[in-house]
Amino acid sequence: MKISELSRRSGVSVATIKYYLREGLLPKGEATAATQAGYSEAHVRRLRLIRALAEAADLPLARVKGVLDAVDDPEIGLHRLLGTALYELGPRITPPADDPEWRRAEEATDRLLDELGWKVTSRAPARxxxxxxxxxxxRLGRPVGPELLRSYAETAHSTARRDLEQIDPDRPREDNVEHAIAMTLLLEQAFVAMRRLAQEDLSARRFTADPPEEC
Amino acid sequence: MKISELSRRSGVSVATIKYYLREGLLPKGEATAATQAGYSEAHVRRLRLIRALAEAADLPLARVKGVLDAVDDPEIGLHRLLGTALYELGPRITPPADDPEWRRAEEATDRLLDELGWKVTSRAPARxxxxxxxxxxxRLGRPVGPELLRSYAETAHSTARRDLEQIDPDRPREDNVEHAIAMTLLLEQAFVAMRRLAQEDLSARRFTADPPEEC
Structure with a gap:
């Protein structure tokens, strides 16, 4: 198909498609004439993934590129690929050099993960x-105790289990990879949104003058 | 105390403190001489809150200001104040004018919240x-079914319940308000981080060649 149809099919403007081609986010089309290229279903699909990563997951384009490069490298196994996506997400945090509060927090986090026996590398940004x-x-004088962290860990593990159950390693590699990345990046947003809705609901029930209700 | 001590106590540079004073994020100190002002414990505390909101919750300063203005307005009740914080957080999304996928997604979200009976306004950005x-x-061809959304809703409601339990409306207002905002903004980050750690753990267990283990 021509670039105009690719634009129509993907919902991405021709100018943006050309930008993605220049930046190497989208593979070039097959040359059909000196100044024309033909595009395939693979291009439509790749554009949809770029749009999902850039718009819905708020990833800057440089990180989108990092994720797509890993998708296209058949040497990278599924676990490492999922790790690439997770590790690209940020925020990228540099711990302050000499802050006792930070040191205590890092020790508490590492100790908890040890006790849980989770298989997480020491360089995982989420630590x-x-x-x-x-x-x-x-620092705000409102410390988070180990009980709260443990209850978060339990809840997080059970939602992550449901997310990963959707991935079947026997399905075609590219399909699975896109699925894993979309699930990781997008469902995190869904959970954050749902948690804010739940907070609003519970706040309305507890802190307004309405008669109390069962919930 | 002088501005230099305020800087030392709060860990915020003198230049940044002066910037916050100019922008109205931090109330002016009490004049002690023509060119000097004295600062109090309230300033130390307010600076810590600004730092938490701006650095850890990644809120732009304009939104930090919106939250602080609500904190300082005694007319605003606890539920509306928590709502102000939640609604400031973003992302601020403008739905596309004529996209059937969006319309279906909004209908599905509204229907779910109706069925759950959650008290959430129609303008809640999290919708x-x-x-x-x-x-x-x-759009990626991987629809999220109502079962997954319902299980997210259940999990989100139980974590939000634990978060809000920490808030005691009988405690002094400013204290509670700061606590609610810090909990909402910061613990969301903690949960996202924990979920990524859980995903890495489960991916390591499922998709690497290691012998399977109990988890």
Whole structure:
């Protein structure tokens, strides 16, 4: 198909498609004439994935590129590929050099993960992401105790289990890879949105003058 | 205390403190001389909250200001204040004008919340946040069914319940308000981080060549 049809099919403007081609996010089409290229269903699909990653998961294009490069490298196994997506997501945190609150928070996080026996590398960015939150709560004089972290861990593990159950390693590789990335990035957003809706509901029930209801 | 001590106590540079004073994020100190002002424990505490909101929750300063203004307005009740924080968080999403996938996603989200009987206003940004994710998954050919959304809703409600249990409306208002905002913004980050760690653990167990283990 021509670039105009690719644009119509994918909902991405021709100018943006050309930008993605220049940046190497989208593979070039097959040359059909000196100034024309033909595009395939694979291009439609790739554009939809780029749109999902960039718009819905709020990934900057440089990180979208990192994820797509891993998708296209058949040497990378499913676990490492999922890790690539997870590790690209950020936030990328540099711990402050000499902050005792941070050191305590990192120790508490590492200890909890050890006790849980989770298989997580020492360079997983989510360790620092979690430690930063723990350190900030402590600095605010509202420490997060191990009980709350354990209950979060239990809940997080059960939602993550449902997410990963959707992945069948026997299905075609590219299909599965796209699925894993979309699930990881997008369903996180769905859960955050659902948690805020639940907070609003519970706040309305507890802190307004309405008569109490069963919930 | 002088601005230099305020800086030392809060860990925020003097230049940044002056910037916050100019922008109205931090109330002015009490004039102690023509060119000097004295600062109090309230300033130390407010700076810590700004730092938590701006750094750990990644809120832009304009939104930090919106939250602080609500904190300082005694007319705003606890539920509306929590709503102000939740509604400031973003992402602020404008639904596309004529997209059938979006319309279906919004209808599915609204129907689910109706069935759950949650007390959530029709303008809650998290409705659109959730609908966007549902629409994107559908566009990728990987629709999110009502069962998954219901299981997310159940999990989200139980974590939100634990979060809100920490809030005691009988405690001093400013204290509770800061606590609610910190809990909402920061613990969301903690849960996202924990979920990514859980995904890495489960992926390691399922998709690597290691012998399977109990988990």
């Amino acid at each position: 620092l992401h979690l430690a930063r939150t723990v350190a900030t709560m402590a | 659109l946040h959730l609908a966007r994710t549902v629409a994107t998954m559908a």
